[in-house]
Amino acid sequence: MSDKPPAPSAGLRRDMEILELLAGHGDDRDADGFGVSWIAQRLDREKSQVSRALRALELEGMVERDPVTRRYRLGWRLFALAARTQHSRLVQVAAPFLRRLTVAFDEEAYLCVLRGNQVLTLLSMPSSRVYHRVWEGVSVPVIMAAAGRALLAEWEDERVRQLLRAVLPSGLEGAVAGEREWLADLAHVRSAGYAVSDIELDDSSAGVSAPVRDHRGLITAAISVAVTRTAARERLHEMGAVVAETARELSAALGLKPAAAEAGYRSGQPSG
Amino acid sequence: MSDKPPAPSAGLRRDMEILELLAGHGDDRDADGFGVSWIAQRLDREKSQVSRALRALELEGMVERDPVTRRYRLGWRLFALAARTQHSRLVQVAAPFLRRLTVAFDEEAYLCVLRGNQVLTLLSMPSSRVYHRVWEGVSVPVIMAAAGRALLAEWEDERVRQLLRAVLPSGLEGAVAGEREWLADLAHVRSAGYAVSDIELDDSSAGVSAPVRDHRGLITAAISVAVTRTAARERLHEMGAVVAETARELSAALGLKPAAAEAGYRSGQPSG
DNA sequence: CTGTTTTGTTGCGATAGTTGCACCTAAATT
DNA sequence: AATTTAGGTGCAACTATCGCAACAAAACAG
Structure with a gap:
C-alpha cells in the first residue's frame, strides 16, 4: 500500500x-x-x-x-524531427553569424539556450585552428559558461538567487559573495551588452557571450566565443563588444524590431 | 472479433x-x-x-x-538526441566539403542518405544568392534526385529493379525503358563517379551527385549540387567531376582507406 | 564440424497502466 | 456577467504490457 x-x-x-x-x-x-x-x-x-x-x-x-x-x-527519425524544431531554425539563421565570429577571431563560437539549470549548446562553430570537440546537444551548468550570464541577464534578481541556490552546493560559505558577484555580472550584461567568464564550456578557456532576443525582445539564446589562449583582459572586452553587436544583428535577423528591444526588459517568463 | x-x-x-x-x-x-x-x-x-x-x-x-x-x-531533447546520431557526425564532417562546393559553384549543395524508398536530406548548404528553402530532414522519392542514383550505384541490378517497381506507378508502359535507363545511369556513376539528373530536390533545378563511402567502402551517403539556372550540359559534367572528387575526399575524411575503396563494390547490404 | 555458451525472441497468464466518459476549472469571447 | 471553448482530472472497465521460462539463433570453442 x-x-x-x-x-x-x-x-x-x-x-x-x-x-x-x-x-x-x-x-x-x-x-x-x-x-x-x-x-x-x-x-x-x-x-x-x-x-x-x-x-x-x-x-x-x-x-x-x-x-x-x-x-x-x-x-x-530523430534527425528528421530535430530538423523541424524551432531550435533548428535558430541554428540555421545563426550559423552565418557565428561563422563571422570564428573568422574574425579564429576562436570557436557557440550558440546556446537555457534549459532548466543547464546551458544547452545548439551549435558549435569550430575555428580554423583545431578540430575541437563537438558540443552540440551537450549541456553544462549555467554557472559555468559565460552564456549562462547572458541568458539570465534579464531575470528578476530573486529568481536568479533561487536558481543559484538550487545549483550551487548549498551551505557554501562563499555562496553569498558568489551571488552578489553574479548579480553584478548580470548588471554588466544589461549595461554593456555582453558577459565575460573565466570558464567557458570546458575549463581550458575563458569566454565572452551576448544575449540573442526573439521577435518579442525576450532573451532566448546566447552567442559565445571561447578564448582558448590566455588573452589579455582588454582583448576579452574588445571581443565582447563585437559579440554583442553580432548578437544584436542576429536578433534582428530573427525578427526583432528595434522598438521591441527594450520592451522585453524585466518582463521575465513564468517560472518554469 | x-x-x-x-x-x-x-x-x-x-x-x-x-x-x-x-x-x-x-x-x-x-x-x-x-x-x-x-x-x-x-x-x-x-x-x-x-x-x-x-x-x-x-x-x-x-x-x-x-x-x-x-x-x-x-x-x-529531440535536438540533443539528434546531435548524438551518427548522421549528425556525418553532417559535421561533411559541412566544410559542401561549403567548398557552394563557394566554387555558387549553387546549393546537399548531403543525402537513403532511407527506404526515399532520399533523406541531412544537410543543405545554401548558396550566396538565394536564401533557399531548408531541406534538412526532408525526404523525397529516390527516383527524383540525382542523389538517388548515387546512393543506389552499387546495388545489384535485381534489387534496383525491385525498388523501382515498388516506387513507380506499376503498369506504366515506359517503366521497362525507365528501368533500363536507370541501370545505365547507375553504370555511369560507377564508371564516371557521379550522377546527373534533370530534377533535383525541387523540379526547378537539375543536379549532379556523387556517392560518399564509409570506412568499409560502402556507399552510405551522397553529395549533391543543385543547378538552378539552366546550365549547359557540358558544365553539368564539369561540375560532376568536381563533386565526385569532393565526395572522394569526404570519404577519406570519414576514414576510408584507399585500399577499401574497391572492396565495397558489389557487396551490397542485406535487404533491409 | 559438433558441442557449448551467449544473445535475442516469443507464448502466455497475471498485472498494472491506459482508456474514455463525465465532470470540472480556467480562459477566451460576447 | 453569461456563454463558449480549451484543457485537465477521477474513476471503473479494459487491454496492452510485464516477467518468467522455454525457445531459437548466433557466436564461440574445441
Missing part, C-alpha cells in the same frame, strides 16, 4: 531511457551501437522488454539496427 | 503521431505550436489522452509548451 505510487507513461520513460543510453557518452567508441542484453542489464530491465521496445522504436525510425552487427543505434 | 488485432506499442505510435504532427508541414505559420484540442481532433483521439501524452512528452523534453500561448512545440 506504500510502494506502488502509480507510474504513468512508464512506457515512454523506458523508451527515453533507452534512447538516452543509445545516445551514449557521446564518445566515439560506441559508434557501432549496443546490443539488447547490454542495454537490458544497464537499465536493469527484462531482456524481453528491451527487445520489444527496440523493435517498436525501430519501426518508428527512432533507432536503427546495424544489419551486420545487429546492434542498435539512434535512428534517422 | 474481427477488429481487434492486437495493437502492440500503441502508446509509442500515438506519441510518434503527435510528434510528427507537431513537426508540421515544415511551413512557418505553425511556428507557435498547436493546442491539445486541435491535435486531438486532427488525430481523432480523446482530448484527455492527448493531454496526458503531451504532459509525459513534455516531462521528457520531447515537446515543450509555450509558457504564454500554452501551445506545444517540438522540444529540445
